Amino acid sequence: MVALTIGATAALLLGQASAYHQERRQVGSEKHTVVIPGASSYNGLNLIPQMGWNNWNAFHCDVNESLLLTTAQDMVDYGLRDSGYNYIVLDDCWAVGRNESGYLVADDYKFPSGMKSIITKIHALGFKFGMYSSAGVLTCGRYPGSLGYEKKDADLWAEWGVDYLKYDNCFNQGQSGTPKLSFDRYKVMSDALNQTGKEIVYAMCNWGNDDPYDWAYRIANSGRMSGDIYDSFNRPDDRCPCTEAAGCAWPGFHCSVMNILNKMPAITSRTMSGYFNDMDMLEVGNGGQSDSEYVVHFSMWAINSSPLLIGTNVGTLSPANLAIYSNPAIIAINQDTSASAAKRVWRYTTDPDETGEGEISLWTRSLSNGDRIVALLNAANITMNMNVTINEVFFDERTAGAYRAPPELSQTWDIYDLWANRMGEAEAAAILNGTSVEIPANSTTRFNATASTYAKGVESAHPALIGSRVGTLQPSGTFTAEIARHSVGVYRLRSREAAMRKRDEL
Ligand code: GAL
Numbered sequence: 001m002v003a004l005t006i007g008a009t010a011a012l013l014l015g016q017a018s019a020y021h022q023e024r025r026q027v028g029s030e031k032h033t034v035v036i037p038g039a040s041s042y043n044g045l046n047l048i049p050q051m052g053w054n055n056w057n058a059f060h061c062d063v064n065e066s067l068l069l070t071t072a073q074d075m076v077d078y079g080l081r082d083s084g085y086n087y088i089v090l091d092d093c094w095a096v097g098r099n100e101s102g103y104l105v106a107d108d109y110k111f112p113s114g115m116k117s118i119i120t121k122i123h124a125l126g127f128k129f130g131m132y133s134s135a136g137v138l139t140c141g142r143y144p145g146s147l148g149y150e151k152k153d154a155d156l157w158a159e160w161g162v163d164y165l166k167y168d169n170c171f172n173q174g175q176s177g178t179p180k181l182s183f184d185r186y187k188v189m190s191d192a193l194n195q196t197g198k199e200i201v202y203a204m205c206n207w208g209n210d211d212p213y214d215w216a217y218r219i220a221n222s223g224r225m226s227g228d229i230y231d232s233f234n235r236p237d238d239r240c241p242c243t244e245a246a247g248c249a250w251p252g253f254h255c256s257v258m259n260i261l262n263k264m265p266a267i268t269s270r271t272m273s274g275y276f277n278d279m280d281m282l283e284v285g286n287g288g289q290s291d292s293e294y295v296v297h298f299s300m301w302a303i304n305s306s307p308l309l310i311g312t313n314v315g316t317l318s319p320a321n322l323a324i325y326s327n328p329a330i331i332a333i334n335q336d337t338s339a340s341a342a343k344r345v346w347r348y349t350t351d352p353d354e355t356g357e358g359e360i361s362l363w364t365r366s367l368s369n370g371d372r373i374v375a376l377l378n379a380a381n382i383t384m385n386m387n388v389t390i391n392e393v394f395f396d397e398r399t400a401g402a403y404r405a406p407p408e409l410s411q412t413w414d415i416y417d418l419w420a421n422r423m424g425e426a427e428a429a430a431i432l433n434g435t436s437v438e439i440p441a442n443s444t445t446r447f448n449a450t451a452s453t454y455a456k457g458v459e460s461a462h463p464a465l466i467g468s469r470v471g472t473l474q475p476s477g478t479f480t481a482e483i484a485r486h487s488v489g490v491y492r493l494r495s496r497e498a499a500m501r502k503r504d505e506l
Helices: 008-013 015-024 063-079 114-124 150-159 178-195 259-261 264-272 293-302 318-324 328-334 426-433 454-459 496-505
Strands: 003-006 032-036 051-053 087-089 095-098 104-106 129-135 165-168 202-205 222-224 277-278 308-310 343-350 358-366 372-378 383-387 411-417 469-474 476-483 485-493
Touching: 015 476, 051 129, 051 485, 087 165, 114 129, 114 150, 150 178, 150 277, 165 178, 165 496, 259 264, 259 293, 259 454, 264 277, 264 343, 277 485, 293 308, 293 318, 293 328, 293 358, 293 372, 293 485, 308 372, 318 426, 328 454, 328 485, 358 383, 372 476, 411 496, 469 476, 485 496
Parallel strands: 051 087, 051 308, 087 129, 129 165, 165 202, 202 222, 222 277
Antiparallel strands: 003 032, 095 104, 343 358, 358 372, 372 485, 383 476, 411 469, 411 485
């Protein structure tokens, strides 16, 4: 928790947390003492969304130590670790039982060197290590779960050097169905992890059951908000029955990219530094979607501050997929210190008779330096000319109830296309075959987040992070872009006035 003293107007402008601000203002004072819940993480960890790799989407239970180690090495070689993907997360199916003292025993056929030694090797490659279990008697794959063994398991993982826990929801013995039941069950592991004294990021995976957006930021660093993703752009599947997050009693699985994305708008205000709505691991590279659909998937996860966990076989990445996973201009949004999520300003379904079934939507997001993100999403079946007006970009400011027009409306905004500098096939192929290792300092396609941070890179206007200028949005103006079927245009808007003021200050 962070206590700040700010004026009423500033509290309003903070937008998403303003309901809390109103409730907690000190009556009779000119300034208001404001408590921003979650403005810093409950355990001080994960202030920006976690990034890494998880084996589940591509390998399911087919895991072993060589997969973990070769993937980590490939991620170093392909520049993915330095793009920021710095967790290697082992998912389900690693434990075979418990020993006489009640401690989990790893499968020594899959992991012959032992977990501790594998984790040490992963650390030596510059990664942190993530482990999986379930807040139930069994994991979802029916391996031993941690319910009732939280302290022992947390202590063991800490001793092994584990830095991250993904904690699932299967076989929970009926201890769910109300927020309180889920909160209490997940809190036991949260406390156990914190009591180890080791920093361990806690990634809840209860698929949005019992509205974790209302309670989980006090005990966890991220929380899955939907049933499991599958590698489909928009195909509805009976096994994923909900189309809204709120009140979804049966999250299921086989949820498409568009299904999960459209569950986000109602809950994006609950994304905050230290607690992120986890839209599930990425499918880019698994073969079920087109290149532009994967661009939509990656972009929309990024701008919504979802954790970005690569969910494919890194060893067989194609140049096109490497180019998507490593687009630094998109990752920089995800890693922005505002730790906020996007808002869906509007969504229209398209007429099945005229243009085929589908939808288009406009998303915006504010960034900590005052830049604004606009995403024009065309999930319809034909190319569309999509428009966005300045009034739509600053819709929230316009409707915030302030007595004067928001200054943003009278400014001129330069528009930068964040996919314009996508790494080409040849460059990506050279990285994959090991002939392009060094990242040139002025690269427009690559950014080394190990050497610096995305925040510093944006501050110093690193050419890989800002995209390419494609237009201007004037006061009362409109920006139009042609967006192909199942594609998205993602733009960074920068105020000329603010940029000029900054130059003057220097
Ligand atoms: C699911 C979870 C998946 C994966 C799987 C393992 O419940 O959402 O991401 O971890 O269990 O069995």
